[in-house]
Amino acid sequence: MPELAWVNGEITDLYDAKVPFMDHGYLFGYGVYEALKVYNGQPFSVEEHMDRFERSMKEIRIKPELSRKETIEIINDLVAKSEYQDALVYLQITRGVGPRNNPSLPKAKPTLSMFVAYLPPIDDSFRQNGVKTVIVKDDRWAHPHIKSLNLLPNILAKQIAEENDAFEAILADKDGIVTEGASSNVYAVFKDTIVTRPTDGRILSGITRLVLCKIIQQNGFNYKEDYFTTEQLKEADEVFITNTGAEVLAVSDIDGTKIGNGLCGPITKKLYDLFIQEVNREIRR
Amino acid sequence: MPELAWVNGEITDLYDAKVPFMDHGYLFGYGVYEALKVYNGQPFSVEEHMDRFERSMKEIRIKPELSRKETIEIINDLVAKSEYQDALVYLQITRGVGPRNNPSLPKAKPTLSMFVAYLPPIDDSFRQNGVKTVIVKDDRWAHPHIKSLNLLPNILAKQIAEENDAFEAILADKDGIVTEGASSNVYAVFKDTIVTRPTDGRILSGITRLVLCKIIQQNGFNYKEDYFTTEQLKEADEVFITNTGAEVLAVSDIDGTKIGNGLCGPITKKLYDLFIQEVNREIRR
Numbered sequence: 001m002p003e004l005a006w007v008n009g010e011i012t013d014l015y016d017a018k019v020p021f022m023d024h025g026y027l028f029g030y031g032v033y034e035a036l037k038v039y040n041g042q043p044f045s046v047e048e049h050m051d052r053f054e055r056s057m058k059e060i061r062i063k064p065e066l067s068r069k070e071t072i073e074i075i076n077d078l079v080a081k082s083e084y085q086d087a088l089v090y091l092q093i094t095r096g097v098g099p100r101n102n103p104s105l106p107k108a109k110p111t112l113s114m115f116v117a118y119l120p121p122i123d124d125s126f127r128q129n130g131v132k133t134v135i136v137k138d139d140r141w142a143h144p145h146i147k148s149l150n151l152l153p154n155i156l157a158k159q160i161a162e163e164n165d166a167f168e169a170i171l172a173d174k175d176g177i178v179t180e181g182a183s184s185n186v187y188a189v190f191k192d193t194i195v196t197r198p199t200d201g202r203i204l205s206g207i208t209r210l211v212l213c214k215i216i217q218q219n220g221f222n223y224k225e226d227y228f229t230t231e232q233l234k235e236a237d238e239v240f241i242t243n244t245g246a247e248v249l250a251v252s253d254i255d256g257t258k259i260g261n262g263l264c265g266p267i268t269k270k271l272y273d274l275f276i277q278e279v280n281r282e283i284r285r
Numbered sequence: 286m287p288e289l290a291w292v293n294g295e296i297t298d299l300y301d302a303k304v305p306f307m308d309h310g311y312l313f314g315y316g317v318y319e320a321l322k323v324y325n326g327q328p329f330s331v332e333e334h335m336d337r338f339e340r341s342m343k344e345i346r347i348k349p350e351l352s353r354k355e356t357i358e359i360i361n362d363l364v365a366k367s368e369y370q371d372a373l374v375y376l377q378i379t380r381g382v383g384p385r386n387n388p389s390l391p392k393a394k395p396t397l398s399m400f401v402a403y404l405p406p407i408d409d410s411f412r413q414n415g416v417k418t419v420i421v422k423d424d425r426w427a428h429p430h431i432k433s434l435n436l437l438p439n440i441l442a443k444q445i446a447e448e449n450d451a452f453e454a455i456l457a458d459k460d461g462i463v464t465e466g467a468s469s470n471v472y473a474v475f476k477d478t479i480v481t482r483p484t485d486g487r488i489l490s491g492i493t494r495l496v497l498c499k500i501i502q503q504n505g506f507n508y509k510e511d512y513f514t515t516e517q518l519k520e521a522d523e524v525f526i527t528n529t530g531a532e533v534l535a536v537s538d539i540d541g542t543k544i545g546n547g548l549c550g551p552i553t554k555k556l557y558d559l560f561i562q563e564v565n566r567e568i569r570r
Contacts, residue, residue: 029314103443158388
């Protein structure tokens with residue numbers, strides 16, 4: 001099962017794929033992306049990902065050459081060719097190729113690229129016991145709701161997590177208010193109420209967050225969009241994160257403080273089960 | 286005279302040069318760069334640029350494989366091969382190639398790349414009459430002193446400048462305090478005192494700024510590192526910007542407000558002449 005790349009129409013093995021040096025994605029990070037999870041050979045929540053991809057492109061003035069339908073067909077073909085049943089699809093578009101001193105490249109054709117790669121499953125022990133996290137200062141630019149390639153602060157935060165044997169870095173602003181994880185949304189459960197930050201432009205509007213919020217409302221959980229500090233988060237009864245790869249994953253430790261009883265809490269467990277049911281409803285088996 | 290690229294040892298025409306799709310420079314903007322001006326076939330202030338390049342690499346944990354001496358030799362060879370007498374040298378290093386879900390790539394070899402390209406001279410009328418600028422909100426991350434590839438906010442600011450027929454975007458924080466230009470440092474002259482923002486981590490420490498500050502001090506100008514608002518800047522007697530390409534360039538218009546008499550002021554003119562003298566001292570003719 002090869003990991004495959006597709007770059008402006010050309011399919012190669014993932015690590016043979018090349019892009020132009022003068023692509024403004026490489027020189028400036030001038031591009032946006034999506035990451036989709038493939039279950040049973042089918043990408044999950046494709047339309048929601050494409051909605052966000054189109055919003056992101058518009059925000060940074062990239063006009064795609066292909067329609068949504070054409071893009072999804074290419075994704076599906078690439079997944080089929082890779083023969084992966086469970087994998088990650090990564091989709092990226094940049095402003096394209098041109099002189100470095102031209103910021104807008106009015107005549108350039110965007111570079112569309114994607115790949116299908118192996119996605120390691122979440123450890124069973126992480127599912128049962130939750131994961132360790134660290135708090136890192138949110139040093140990002142003013143528009144993290146745009147899913148752009150300017151990810152250096154996220155990567156540096158992830159490296160701090162890695163050095164501390166943590167799974168994720170939870171970002172907090174200068175006042176100690178949690179924004180989100182370096183690559184996830186963050187939720188606290190206080191008594192029986194699930195709380196997460198509103199999509200106020202300072203966080204990414206996660207697709208797993210979107211799906212889970214529907215599930216939360218359909219199943220009658222108490223739910224509130226609100227702000228919380230890192231100190232409040234540490235005192236929550238349960239804490240969990242969501243993203244495409246990790247789905248719904250309990251946090252059992254924040255900067256060395258144990259959360260709840262240090263295991264995946266009952267509400268988190270229930271939400272994970274409901275999320276997987278939702279995946280199974282959408283994905284044909 | 287070909288525009289040439291050098292990528293990890295391979296020399297090609299600039300627009301034939303390729304880099305790996307899975308380079309973390311392309312996926313995350315995980316890299317840093319320098320831009321040097323070539324006068325009479327010789328890059329100016331090479332050691333100062335290399336000092337900053339090494340500081341930038343260290344800040345984001347990239348360890349170069351080549352020594353400074355080896356890198357400078359490659360730059361000089363590439364300039365010689367290009368046959369350009371006056372040009373831009375662009376130098377970039379990224380964290381290298383590896384799986385997207387590995388933030389630190391401990392075993393990856395960094396991707397070193399560079400190019401020599403034509404650099405259009407500054408219009409004579411810009412030299413005489415100064416340039417138009419616009420004020421744009423500084424939306425960048427918390428560490429703009431690192432010369433990283435995460436340049437999306439700079440590019441979007443440059444696009445706003447372009448749309449307003451302006452040469453540069455002057456960035457200001459939420460309190461209206463000027464940080465720097467999207468690709469330049471900014472200076473105000475109040476009466477006979479030259480003022481520019483201190484290198485406090487919120488601006489890039491420009492190499493032209495560094496050279497000019499020495500010139501300012503050696504020639505007994507009144508000089509102060511201090512903060513100023515956009516409103517104060519508009520009331521200055523002279524305003525100018527510096528960067529590698531534009532050297533020392535007068536600003537005659539900020540958001541439609543004329544600065545001074547709307548021409549290049551006497552102090553700016555004097556500093557430009559002294560800067561060119563400094564270039565001529567360093568460059569062998």
